[in-house]
Amino acid sequence: xxxxxxxxxxxxxxxxxxxxxxxxxxxxxxxxxxxxxxxxxxxxxxxxxxxxxxxxxxxxxxxxxxxxxxxxxxxxxxxxxxxxxxxxxxxxxxxxxxxxxxxxxxxxxxxxxxxxxxxxxxxxxxxxxxxxxxxxxxxxxxxxxxxxxxxxxxxxxxxxxxxxxxxxxxxxxxxxxxxxxxxxxxxxxxxxxxxxxxxxxxxxxxxxxxxxxxxxxxxxxxxxxxxxxxxxxxxxxxxxxxxxxxxxxxxxxxxxxxxxxxxxxxxxxxxxxxxxxxxxxxxxxxx
Amino acid sequence: xxxxxxxxxxxxxxxxxxxxxxxxxxxxxxxxxxxxxxxxxxxxxxxxxxxxxxxxxxxxxxxxxxxxxxxxxxxxxxxxxxxxxxxxxxxxxxxxxxxxxxxxxxxxxxxxxxxxxxxxxxxxxxxxxxxxxxxxxxxxxxxxxxxxxxxxxxxxxxxxxxxxxxxxxxxxxxxxxxxxxxxxxxxx
Numbered sequence: 444x445x446x447x448x449x450x451x452x453x454x455x456x457x458x459x460x461x462x463x464x465x466x467x468x469x470x471x472x473x474x475x476x477x478x479x480x481x482x483x484x485x486x487x488x489x490x491x492x493x494x495x496x497x498x499x500x501x502x503x504x505x506x507x508x509x510x511x512x513x514x515x516x517x518x519x520x521x522x523x524x525x526x527x528x529x530x531x532x533x534x535x536x537x538x539x540x541x542x543x544x545x546x547x548x549x550x551x552x553x554x555x556x557x558x559x560x561x562x563x564x565x566x567x568x569x570x571x572x573x574x575x576x577x578x579x580x581x582x583x584x585x586x587x588x589x590x591x592x593x594x595x596x597x598x599x600x601x602x603x604x605x606x607x608x609x610x611x612x613x614x615x616x617x618x619x620x621x622x623x624x625x626x627x628x629x630x631x632x633x634x635x636x637x638x639x640x641x642x643x644x645x646x647x648x649x650x651x652x653x654x655x656x657x658x659x660x661x662x663x664x665x666x667x668x669x670x671x672x673x674x675x676x677x678x679x680x681x682x683x684x685x686x687x688x689x690x691x692x693x694x695x696x697x698x699x700x701x702x703x704x705x706x707x708x709x710x711x712x713x714x715x716x717x718x719x720x721x722x723x724x725x726x727x728x729x730x
Numbered sequence: 731x732x733x734x735x736x737x738x739x740x741x742x743x744x745x746x747x748x749x750x751x752x753x754x755x756x757x758x759x760x761x762x763x764x765x766x767x768x769x770x771x772x773x774x775x776x777x778x779x780x781x782x783x784x785x786x787x788x789x790x791x792x793x794x795x796x797x798x799x800x801x802x803x804x805x806x807x808x809x810x811x812x813x814x815x816x817x818x819x820x821x822x823x824x825x826x827x828x829x830x831x832x833x834x835x836x837x838x839x840x841x842x843x844x845x846x847x848x849x850x851x852x853x854x855x856x857x858x859x860x861x862x863x864x865x866x867x868x869x870x871x872x873x874x875x876x877x878x879x880x881x882x883x884x885x886x887x888x889x890x891x892x893x894x895x896x897x898x899x900x901x902x903x904x905x906x907x908x909x910x911x912x913x914x915x916x917x918x
Binding site for chain 2 (some may be wrong): 474485486489490493494496497500501504506507509510511512543544547548549551556557558588590593616621622623624676677678679680681682683684685708712713714
């Protein structure tokens, strides 16, 4: 692992931003095609066809799928290496991607709303370190648009409300959001921990590929049932009616305090832009 | 029904019904949160706006642009959520005289009432389809208020065959979002 340089990490981050902005992951594309086949409503079909055509145009011409290239979030899985500063590499990559037109200059001061123009600033870009799994290093980039982030919600239920309360909260959050988060959405749900860990879990859940279910039976069942319940309710693509309001529900959990039941829902628009690379023994594997 | 329209628009917008499909050629003007506030501020002080929107199309969009030579190229330009700007629309729309608002997610009751009076429609462009929208942009005619940052500035775009635009709110009170929400009630 000692062979990875600062410059290489920066280049990798830039390439991940390019890929995430212009190409949709295979699993999301497949889910959208399935959604189109299942719809009967003509307006739902028009919207899903436009989405799939947009994906094709963006890929072919190397254009950002959506003008809201979101806030980039970098997830690093690695052991600390002397001389390597992943956050600094990510920041340089973000500045370059903004100059290239891969990222829209989205980052502003929260009160003055002044836009520095390079997507940097206090706390930006968002960089998270996750525990390493296996050998080598993994970098994942997620581009999180505001339409879906703005309608994400946290609630601390009382333990007595239990799984029933949790289900109601998730379904209500998705339906109240209506067309705002650009459905069909991916629904990330975080259960347990503390208030902030529940939202972190909800966001991490969005990184899991769509066909991959939760390994534990009660959560696997919960995901499937929430999915069916949400899609039964008619909101549909872009909130204009139809059968596909969500492409999937992904749940992550942590144990929690005996007196509380925190639940968070992090919504992800259909443009679920994520890209990963793993470096192992000097080889870069793009996913 | 599929309709091809050219802006500036006139009475033809009041003939449109929810579910109709529109492809638009002509001019659209982008605006989002900050541009809406500034437009209203200008109008209430009696100042002239840098763009004429009578019969025009207001596009809730913050495009992704790149400088090319002395001009601009639009790389991605899908809609943004209209409900953020919704509180300002009832006082803004009649003063601008726009005939169509393009966005995503729909508008609230007060705005709908005003649009009905004006014969104005709400057209939904598929959310997230920025590359598709950019393909319909033939030229960047003007840009104003760049001090707000490129996404919040007002871009005057020349478009050809811009669509699919679904008539989601018509001037008779029809609203597809409302219809989808009612369906939820029945099925829930």
